[in-house]
Amino acid sequence: MRWFTIKKTAKLGIKSLWMHKLRSTLTMLGIVFGVCSVVAMLAIGEGASREAQAAIARLGSTNLIIETIKPPQEQADSGKVEVMRNYGLTYADAETIHNTIPNVEVTVPVRELDHEARYLNRQIAIKIVGTIPWYTEISPIRLIRGRFLGSTDLQYGQTVCVIDEQVARELFAFDDPIGTDVRIYGNYYRVIGIVTQAAAVRLAEEPAVGGKSGGVAGNIYIPITTAKYRFSEVNFSFSGGNRSLEKVELQKITVKVRSAEQVLPMRDILDALLARLHKAKKDYHITVPLEMLRHAAATRRIFSIVLGSIAAISLLVGGIGIMNIMLATVSERTREIGIRRALGAQKRDIVIQFLSETLLLTLTGGIIGIVLGSVIPFLVTYFSRQPTVITGVSLILAFGISAAVGITFGLYPAYRAANMDPIESLRHE
Amino acid sequence: MDVVKIEKLCKMYQLGTFQLFALCDIDLIIQEGQYIAVMGPSGSGKSTLLNLLGCLDRPTGGRYWLGGKDVSELDDNQLSLIRGKHIGFIFQSYNLIGQLNVIENIELPMFYQGFSEHDSADHAKKLAEMVGLGDRTKHRPSELSGGQQQRVAIARALANDPTVILADEPTGNLDSQSGDEILSVLDELHRQGKTLIIVTHDDHIGKRAQRIIHLLDGRIDRDEFNHRR
Numbered sequence: 001m002r003w004f005t006i007k008k009t010a011k012l013g014i015k016s017l018w019m020h021k022l023r024s025t026l027t028m029l030g031i032v033f034g035v036c037s038v039v040a041m042l043a044i045g046e047g048a049s050r051e052a053q054a055a056i057a058r059l060g061s062t063n064l065i066i067e068t069i070k071p072p073q074e075q076a077d078s079g080k081v082e083v084m085r086n087y088g089l090t091y092a093d094a095e096t097i098h099n100t101i102p103n104v105e106v107t108v109p110v111r112e113l114d115h116e117a118r119y120l121n122r123q124i125a126i127k128i129v130g131t132i133p134w135y136t137e138i139s140p141i142r143l144i145r146g147r148f149l150g151s152t153d154l155q156y157g158q159t160v161c162v163i164d165e166q167v168a169r170e171l172f173a174f175d176d177p178i179g180t181d182v183r184i185y186g187n188y189y190r191v192i193g194i195v196t197q198a199a200a201v202r203l204a205e206e207p208a209v210g211g212k213s214g215g216v217a218g219n220i221y222i223p224i225t226t227a228k229y230r231f232s233e234v235n236f237s238f239s240g241g242n243r244s245l246e247k248v249e250l251q252k253i254t255v256k257v258r259s260a261e262q263v264l265p266m267r268d269i270l271d272a273l274l275a276r277l278h279k280a281k282k283d284y285h286i287t288v289p290l291e292m293l294r295h296a297a298a299t300r301r302i303f304s305i306v307l308g309s310i311a312a313i314s315l316l317v318g319g320i321g322i323m324n325i326m327l328a329t330v331s332e333r334t335r336e337i338g339i340r341r342a343l344g345a346q347k348r349d350i351v352i353q354f355l356s357e358t359l360l361l362t363l364t365g366g367i368i369g370i371v372l373g374s375v376i377p378f379l380v381t382y383f384s385r386q387p388t389v390i391t392g393v394s395l396i397l398a399f400g401i402s403a404a405v406g407i408t409f410g411l412y413p414a415y416r417a418a419n420m421d422p423i424e425s426l427r428h429e
Numbered sequence: 430m431d432v433v434k435i436e437k438l439c440k441m442y443q444l445g446t447f448q449l450f451a452l453c454d455i456d457l458i459i460q461e462g463q464y465i466a467v468m469g470p471s472g473s474g475k476s477t478l479l480n481l482l483g484c485l486d487r488p489t490g491g492r493y494w495l496g497g498k499d500v501s502e503l504d505d506n507q508l509s510l511i512r513g514k515h516i517g518f519i520f521q522s523y524n525l526i527g528q529l530n531v532i533e534n535i536e537l538p539m540f541y542q543g544f545s546e547h548d549s550a551d552h553a554k555k556l557a558e559m560v561g562l563g564d565r566t567k568h569r570p571s572e573l574s575g576g577q578q579q580r581v582a583i584a585r586a587l588a589n590d591p592t593v594i595l596a597d598e599p600t601g602n603l604d605s606q607s608g609d610e611i612l613s614v615l616d617e618l619h620r621q622g623k624t625l626i627i628v629t630h631d632d633h634i635g636k637r638a639q640r641i642i643h644l645l646d647g648r649i650d651r652d653e654f655n656h657r658r
Binding site for chain 1: 480483485486505506509510512513514518520524525526528529537538540541542543545546585589
């Protein structure tokens with residue numbers, strides 16, 4: 001088809017759509033809302049899934065995280081007061097994992113305690129993370145200044161600490177923290193480094209062990225040996241007049257393997273090993289970030305299907321609306337079709353004429369829909385802080401869909417128009 | 430040269446078991462430049478003949494050569510092309526397209542013939558001037574009188590320089606003065622050598638034509654040359 005023909009056909013289409021402004025606008029609205037919802041939903045869905053994936057990826061895709069969980073209370077003898085509940089991961093567990101399982105790159109035990117840190121007259125709630133120098137390999141924290149814990153610190157149980165930037169800000173304000181001493185639980189710890197904040201990732205199954213990270217300003221990392229010697233492993237608590245004693249050695253052991261393929265077999269190995277070591281007492285839980293990533297992908301797929309079907313239905317409704325109007329237009333313009341046929345228009349010309357009108361309608365609707373649909377995610381992000389991502393693919397997809405709707409629902413009316421008998425149409429009033 | 434040649438042309442409608450012959454065994458030869466009036470009472474087959482001559486319809490029997498080409502068994506697409514190239518239609522109710530202005534209406538046959546934009550606009554302008562509407566080119570049909578609209582229709586019929594111009598009661602919707610004006614335009618076309626076939630009830634037009642074909646019950650009743658002219 002030549003350029004002039006296209007131009008002329010488009011001009012004619014615009015003209016006849018312009019003649020029925022209200023009708024065209026109302027018809028277009030169906031497509032506008034359909035495309036708008038496609039773009040907006042894809043943006044919101046994409047934003048949510050990227051956020052989830054980023055959060056999980058921060059846990060490390062080659063990591064396996066073993067956590068202590070509180071086993072269910074045995075209520076066998078209600079009269080008997082259990083002196084001390086002893087559960088959870090132990091130093092021995094970490095040792096055994098490290099010494100017996102091949103392919104383990106690093107094993108990082110972590111002991112977490114909630115405490116207060118003081119500097120001068122300031123005091124804030126913090127989380128003490130007792131760990132080993134290799135912690136940096138399994139965690140996304142980065143060193144900002146100074147150094148992280150070293151092997152000498154570990155070996156001698158030095159009272160040194162590395163604080164994260166949030167703690168540095170809240171506790172030291174404008175002072176330089178490096179080289180100063182922070183007082184925690186009666187001891188002074190020399191600050192040797194500042195690291196970035198490890199964004200709190202909520203694991204779905206994360207149980208409350210020794211207090212949640214809620215309400216603490218940030219983390220202070222100390223050698224695990226120091227944590228062992230300076231802080232009691234016995235957690236003493238009163239609740240409702242009951243006194244309870246708990247002894248937990250480690251809150252977490254993170255195991256890092258060399259490649260992603262080894263992650264799932266490693267989970268089974270760890271599970272078998274720990275089941276034997278803990279004599280089938282379920283006081284630990286193994287989290288696999290890789291698996292969570294896969295779960296997230298699956299969830300995202302379902303999410304996309306649901307959103308996609310809703311958008312598809314609204315587009316379908318819009319499309320049917322367009323078809324309805326185009327059929328009405330065709331029968332209204334029967335005589336015009338007859339005239340055109342008499343003057344030499346082939347069936348093809350008539351199809352092109354009506355199809356181009358439908359396409360004009362849907363593509364214009366599509367463009368308006370894309371514009372509106374791109375504004376909505378910004379509003380969502382602005383008002384609900386839910387991240388949204390508009391991808392180029394989704395815009396192309398939305399535009400393609402509106403074109404497809406135009407062709408699908410425009411074809412039948414155009415076909416009807418083309419197949420009218422010219423003599424009959426000329427007689428039509 | 431024989432512009433139109435028809436042999437044993439039939440148009441039959443099957444109504445259940447009953448066969449209705451709208452036209453039967455029509456033989457007709459029309460030479461280039463002839464001015465012909467087709468007359469006859471209602472139901473005599475005038476419109477059917479016009480539709481067949483105009484390639485809007487296909488005969489059920491017989492042969493039809495238009496400008497030397499057999500068009501009796503062409504398919505819909507080829508008929509469309511023939512209509513666009515060789516036939517100029519003038520209708521009783523003008524049949525202009527309301528959304529288009531005078532020039533655009535005249536351009537329409539050229540558009541389907543694939544004329545370039547420039548050529549067709551030029552040609553349409555000349556035609557509009559020829560029918561005396563040079564100053565109304567941007568008007569819509571609804572802004573014109575009946576006579577003016579019919580003149581636009583005539584200009585449109587001339588746009589692709591057709592082999593035959595077919596007019597169906599061209600003055601039927603007009604008052605006598607406008608009707609006379611239209612007829613004098615048609616006379617002028619005849620003088621220029623166009624082949625004109627006009628279907629009419631009106632003896633007035635019959636008197637202007639060279640040749641009058643009287644139809645009755647789907648057959649040619651009389652075919653007379655008008656010597657009173």
